[in-house]
Amino acid sequence: MGGRPISPTKNISCLLDNLLKGYDQNLRPSFGGEPTTVEIDIEVRSMSRVSEMDMTYSMDCYFRQSWVDERLAFSDLDEAFTLSVAVLEKLWKPDTFIYNGKQSYVHLITxxxxxxRLYQNGRILYSSRLTINANCPMDLHDFPMDTQHCPLKLGSCE
Known part of the structure; x- marks a missing residue:
């Protein structure tokens, strides 16, 4: 019965539809069980403005988070695949925030x-390009020969 083979895109669309049936994005993975571990990686592209007057600094970075959501595990395909940004809106995401952040934004151009990216075991890799402006309490008693340590403090509400 020779019919046309199903395209990989069609396979992924069907797989996603099945995975998201009954999926509740408001519940974290393993809700009621162990806490969800979220791994974070930041690749700093550039440090731009350091202001002694405002006691702030700014950086452009790739902010990556990864976690396992067992509800999204699959065996239908042999490899991981990239998801559209529209699918991200249907998934649970960590509520990571920057304690000492003043103003941050995601790059939207273009x-x-x-x-x-979704892996077979349900691991999600979520990366976004951010510009972060954060507070940095500075000790300026030897200005301009002082050294500053400007932390980036991350947290989560859950």
Whole structure:
């Protein structure tokens, strides 16, 4: 029965539809069980403005988060695949925030600078390009010969 083979895109669309049936993005993975571990990686592209007057600094970075959501595990395909940004809106995401952040934004030109990859075991890799402006309490008693340590403090509400 020779019919046309199903395209990989069609396979992925069907797989996603099945995985998202009954999926509740408001519940974290393993809700009611162990906490969800979220791994974070930041690749700093550039440090731009350091202001002694405002006691702030600014950086452009790739902010990556990875976690396992067992509800999204699959065996239908042999490899990981990239998800569209639209699918991201249907998934649970960590509520990571920057404690000492003043103002941050995701780069949206020309499209949102976000990348989402789903692996067979349900691991999600979520990357976005951010510009972060953060507070840095500075000790200026030896200015301009002083040394500053400007932390980036991350947290989560859950």
């Amino acid at each position: 499209t949102p600078n976000k990348f989402i």
